[in-house]
Amino acid sequence: MGPGRLLVMLIFAVAVFALAGCEGGGGTTTSVQFLPNMDQYLTPLAPPGARFETLNPGLADKPDWLAGQAVTSVKSPDNKTLLVLTSGYNRVYTSTPSTPYPWYSPDSNEYVFIYDISTNTPIKKQVVTIPNSYNGIVFDPSGKAFYVSGGVSDNVHVFSQGADGIWAEVNAPLALGHNNMGNGLPWSADFGNGSINLQIGVKPCAAGLAISRDGKTLVVANYYNDSISVFRGGLNNWGPATELDMRPGKSGGTVGEPGGEYPFWVAVKGTEADGTATAYVSSIRDREVVVVDLNGALGVKARVKVVGQPNKMTLNRDQSLLYVVEDQSDRIDIVRTSDNTLVGTIPVIAPAAALPASLAGFTGANPNSVTLSPDEKRLYVTNGNLNCVAVVNLDAARTGGQVAGLIPTGWYPNSASISADGTWMYVINGKSATGPNPDFRYSYGPPSRPNGFLTNHYNPQLTKAGLQSLPLPAATQLWRLTAQVAANNRFSYADGARDQEVMKVLQANIKHVIFIIKENRTYDQILGDLEKGNGDPALAEFGEPYTPNMHAMARAFVTLDNFYDTAEVSNDGWAWTTSARAPDVVERQYAVAYASRGLSLDTEGTNRSVNVAYKTLAERKAANPLTPDDDDLLPGQTDVAAPDGPNNEVNKGYLWDAALRRGLSVRNYGFFVDQTRYNVPLAAGGIPLVKAPASTGTQVAYPASAALAPYTDIYFRGFDNSFPDYYRYKEWEREFDAYETAGNLPTLSLVRFMHDHTGNFNTAIDGVNTPELQQADNDYAVGLLLEKIANSPRYKDNTLVFVIEDDSQDGGDHVDSHRSIAFVAGAYVKRGALVSSHYNTINFLRTIEEVLGLPPMNLNDALARPMTDIFTTTPAPWSFVAKPAPILAGTTLPPFAALSPVSRARAPKSTHDARYWAQATRGMDFSSEDKFNFAQYNRVLWKGLMGNKPYPAAPSGKDLRRNRKELLARYHLALK
Incomplete structure (x- = not known):
């Protein structure tokens, strides 16, 4: 056993309990949290100096309501502002029916949380809303605007900062023009009896966004149309979108050949001004990075095949290397952009010394974002399913490397950003433990209290997002944190x-x-x-x-x-x-x-x-x-x-x-x-x-x-x-x-x-x-x-x-x-x-x-x-x-x-x-199961089944194994 492995094993047995007295800031003091459905522990406050805060949009009528499913973070060009985007459920219900969806309150939005990080510690300055989103957000190089993909709204929102420092959407979103149609089964069919509404079609979805260094070319990944849309002109002067279908049969290649489907993320190299503008698009289904020439007429010029599902990507400073995080294969791919060649791969689950030999060859870490350190010597990879950030030391050529350690996070980290001086990290987490939900009723419930639909106790509503901020750990601290992640995920488990x-x-x-x-x-x-x-x-x-x-x-x-x-x-x-x-x-x-x-x-x-x-x-x-x-x-x-x-x-x-x-x-x-x-x-x-x-x-x-x-x-x-x-x-x-x-x-x-x-x-x-x-x-x-x-x-x-x-x-x-x-x-x-x-x-x-x-x-x-x-x-x-x-x-x-x-x-x-x-x-x-809004269905069922029957309130979290006879007697008496 090597010294690194020995150190991990020594710390492993006591890591969770040693932190029981830790305190943190930003709205939580819980240092250890158990996820019963995952059999994992969360310790986001384990890194020295770490803070963890929930994302409260400050709703006037629901001041305690918290947002969930944070997915992407980006920094401003001057490195003083951090944006955090949500893309998920984030529905708030009301007893008053409204349109277009009954019981969705006007608060049912997605959010961009805007933080001042000029002093490292994040300070929330503002929250802006969009109706829908799907992961994509990018700053304009000027720093005077940022862009957010509108998801099913099939558009791109443009937010500008006024003289008073307030961000606002001043113009109509940039339209992508897919006429409410994605690539899938049709919405209707005509078999000689007239058009029949089938309710099985799919809609468009605007996902990843990227912009050229000069701010003149904006590229959008059309997740459900297997294409990209390109806007040209620049801030306050964007022209209409030009679209390229990236499927081989639609872009000059072989008909019926897979390619370019489920495009999720985009990175842009060069500019159209010097004829070097190139888009790199991750195709999740077809496991390739599609390389698109953006100069003049759009065209696919290369397809870089990868083993896993390419997710988020980032370019290095001189744009010579593209780092692609892969789910399924749990690794980073490195693409040389001069000839679009795959030149390296790096496994990102954990340091070899932290993984028992029995786990060799298994995947399941769900790596989903990659960030490059300012000095370009390290990568930071969010491992969603292991609730950690993997710190990857790159070699001198930056085309290889290995995981040096793991930093524990909250539940399901989706994105990480690093301060300009490389000393602080900001990690956004998509989920949280839910705990009991006794007020969420399929049918019966105490008539004096609202049902789970109105109290927002639906599972996707109960999983809340969080922002973790911390000084980047020193090398001497990283092994202890790695051991903590190993303990949180039971790496040492063996059958008794x-x-x-x-x-x-x-x-x-x-x-x-x-x-x-x-x-x-x-x-x-x-x-x-x-x-x-x-x-x-x-x-x-x-x-x-x-x-x-x-x-x-x-x-x-x-x-x-x-x-x-x-x-x-x-x-x-x-x-x-x-x-x-x-x-x-x-x-x-x-x-x-x-x-x-x-x-x-x-x-x-x-x-x-x-x-x-x-x-x-x-x-x-x-x-x-x-x-x-x-x-x-x-x-x-x-x-x-x-x-x-x-x-x-x-x-x-x-x-x-x-x-x-x-x-x-x-x-x-x-x-x-x-x-x-x-x-x-x-x-x-x-x-x-x-x-x-x-x-x-x-x-x-x-x-x-x-x-x-x-x-x-x-x-x-x-x-x-x-x-x-x-x-x-x-x-x-x-x-x-x-x-x-x-x-x-x-x-x-x-x-x-x-x-x-x-x-x-x-x-x-x-x-x-x-x-x-x-x-x-x-x-x-x-x-x-x-x-x-x-x-x-x-x-x-x-x-x-x-x-x-x-x-x-x-x-x-x-x-x-x-x-x-x-x-x-x-x-x-x-x-x-x-x-x-x-x-x-x-x-x-x-x-x-x-x-x-x-x-x-x-x-x-x-x-x-x-x-x-x-x-x-x-x-x-x-x-x-x-x-x-x-x-x-x-x-x-x-x-x-x-x-x-x-x-x-x-x-x-x-x-x-x-x-x-x-x-x-x-x-x-x-x-299909749950092809509609299931929380709304629960409200309908509750209303239809409960009537006015009184029902005893539930003592949340109590152990009710004892005195069952007495408890059941009271229950049956209440039903009479």
């Missing part, structure tokens, strides 16, 4: 002896795993009324009357009352739940999309609603007739949101990829299925609601993952709220019965039961058309599957069933907004146990991997402990009988279709009928 013993037994005896993913519920929302565990019955909106099988599983096997979904919403939830990571492109997009600020939900195989699992245009049109006749629309099979596997295997970072690499058999029921056709008219290519499609050979599922396509059951309908989970279960049962007979059940089965999401009340079939009924339908399907396994002589003792929610965004919880339900059932699971061990989504996936003998997929699961506390090494007999919720007796699902009218009339009733819910949710797009 019992963990190894338990997993060895499971690996020897478990031959099959059935992995079920459900949608959007918190622990209290479902199990708050359970007689054991830390649940608050006041928040049990879908308790035992609607979820008897979830309750039975918790009682019969293990109640996990300290389990957390890693994700914030479904969009990043499907990434975390299937791969134990969310790439930076997902982290940047989801909050913007959920705020109805444009962008699409790309994490289940479709990009901009285009199914990229199919290679050719003919194949795509056969799978989806809505696909436009354009060979250059996202050609190839690269999925921009998919994680890479070990050793930079592109898009192969999912659980099923790990299983397939090991030669295991896989079967897919509903994961990564194209959802665009389920909620469009049949005339526009919709797929009919066929209850038993296999019997007629009717394909109802079109795979949206190239890797999963050969293993996907095309008769198992994907995400569609009109279709009961009961029929999904029946299709799974049809195949399972065949496997039972043949003895060839796949090793890993992926099953999506999604109806607890709820929606589509006007088109839902068989009377399963209210929130309560859809929740009960989902619960029954899970129970039926478990009963089927329990009754299988061949598989009951060598199969484990894992059940998880992809996220917990849709309800309140008195412990943490991420706390959720999770279940595991089988012969080797403990019986009737309450297990309060801290676990999250990543532990869940690591457990499945360990059971199947799979290696980790990335840094996150490599550092996660398997959930061995729920298992026993001695199998025990088990059984399970599915029990339908009584409310289902009022539906016409097959198990209840033969009931007499009297029995049907006796069934419990929903609070409102389908007509009410259809009217209340009119205009909401249920074609």
